[in-house]
Amino acid sequence: MPELPEVEHARKTLARALVGKVVVRIALPEPRVLGDDATAKRARELVGLRVRDVERRGKWLRVSFAGGADVRLFSHLGMTGKWIAVDPSDAAEARFEKAQLEVRGRGRRTTRVRYLDPRMFGAIWVADRDIEAWRSLGPDPIVDGIDVARLGGVLARRRAPVKVALLDQSVLAGVGNIHAIEALFRARIDPRRPSASLSLAEVRNLARAVSRSLEDALAAQADDVDIAYFGEGAHVENPFAIYGREGQPCPRCRSPLAKIVLAGRGTVLCARCQR
DNA sequence: AACGGAACCTGAAAGC
DNA sequence: TGCTTTCAGGTTCCGT
Numbered sequence: 008m009p010e011l012p013e014v015e016h017a018r019k020t021l022a023r024a025l026v027g028k029v030v031v032r033i034a035l036p037e038p039r040v041l042g043d044d045a046t047a048k049r050a051r052e053l054v055g056l057r058v059r060d061v062e063r064r065g066k067w068l069r070v071s072f073a074g075g076a077d078v079r080l081f082s083h084l085g086m087t088g089k090w091i092a093v094d095p096s097d098a099a100e101a102r103f104e105k106a107q108l109e110v111r112g113r114g115r116r117t118t119r120v121r122y123l124d125p126r127m128f129g130a131i132w133v134a135d136r137d138i139e140a141w142r143s144l145g146p147d148p149i150v151d152g153i154d155v156a157r158l159g160g161v162l163a164r165r166r167a168p169v170k171v172a173l174l175d176q177s178v179l180a181g182v183g184n185i186h187a188i189e190a191l192f193r194a195r196i197d198p199r200r201p202s203a204s205l206s207l208a209e210v211r212n213l214a215r216a217v218s219r220s221l222e223d224a225l226a227a228q229a230d231d232v233d234i235a236y237f238g239e240g241a242h243v244e245n246p247f248a249i250y251g252r253e254g255q256p257c258p259r260c261r262s263p264l265a266k267i268v269l270a271g272r273g274t275v276l277c278a279r280c281q282r
Numbered sequence: 283a284a285c286g287g288a289a290c291c292t293g294a295a296a297g298c
Numbered sequence: 299t300g301c302t303t304t305c306a307g308g309t310t311c312c313g314t
Contacts, residue, residue, distance in 0.1 A: 286312105286313095287314105288310105288311085288312080289309105289311075290309090290310085290311100292306100293305105293306090294305090295303100296302100296303080296305090297301105297302080297304085298301085298302080
């Protein structure tokens with residue numbers, strides 16, 4: 008799953024394929040990826056509507072439609088979800104496919120997007136208003152930027168480890184395990200520190216580190232390349248400073264990187280330069 | 283209230 | 299080679 012940068016990639020894929028076109032068909036064959044009972048029924052209301060926009064907030068996507076209809080579609084990719092656009096002639100079901108949307112532009116050309124999700128931790132909702140998960144998101148570091156004073160205030164009220172606070176989507180929307188690890192390393196802060204123990208200067212460094220970590224990942228991602236989290240093509244060189252590098256020398260001080268578990272999540276850190 | 287741990291699922295990689 | 303174990307980028311629920 009994707010963290011903010013991969014979800015942004017999914018947003019661009021969907022926006023390119025869907026915006027301005029009219030839904031001609033929607034298939035949601037796997038009930039386990041549906042967010043609630045109303046979704047399957049409401050999904051039928053999408054047929055005939057023109058897609059207005061595809062937006063991202065944190066790890067959530069929202070597809071909105073033109074023409075006064077309030078109905079909207081939400082997608083969370085969970086751990087292994089992804090959207091791909093496929094050639095209209097490609098009718099064969101893709102491996103792990105859990106949903107499909109077909110749209111028609113001017114003329115009669117149609118385009119399909121497929122939702123693939125082997126572990127099915129992702130979810131699709133169709134609702135007539137913004138769902139609670141979307142409304143409760145904190146600021147998105149890319150869309151909204153990070154207000155250091157607000158972040159400092161939020162962290163000051165918690166005693167949990169700062170890394171656990173960063174993973175809370177109401178604190179900052181879109182930070183996941185990898186970017187929490189990377190940002191804390193860049194800011195030289197020990198992930199186990201109680202979040203309330205950070206000085207304002209440390210919060211400022213952390214905010215900058217989160218933004219840069221996400222921006223670097225966004226910049227490294229080619230728009231037209233399919234991102235693979237699993238299966239064929241998933242093996243590219245690890246682009247991260249310390250994630251997935253336990254046992255290797257710290258890029259800053261050369262002492263070996265450690266791996267611990269925090270709130271059930273694997274956490275790599277340099278015990279020497281993260282304090 | 284706040285925490286750790288388990289659960290939800292499946293596939294790939296590592297271990298034996 | 300093949301069987302078993304571990305781990306995975308997320309979130310939520312449950313018990314202490």
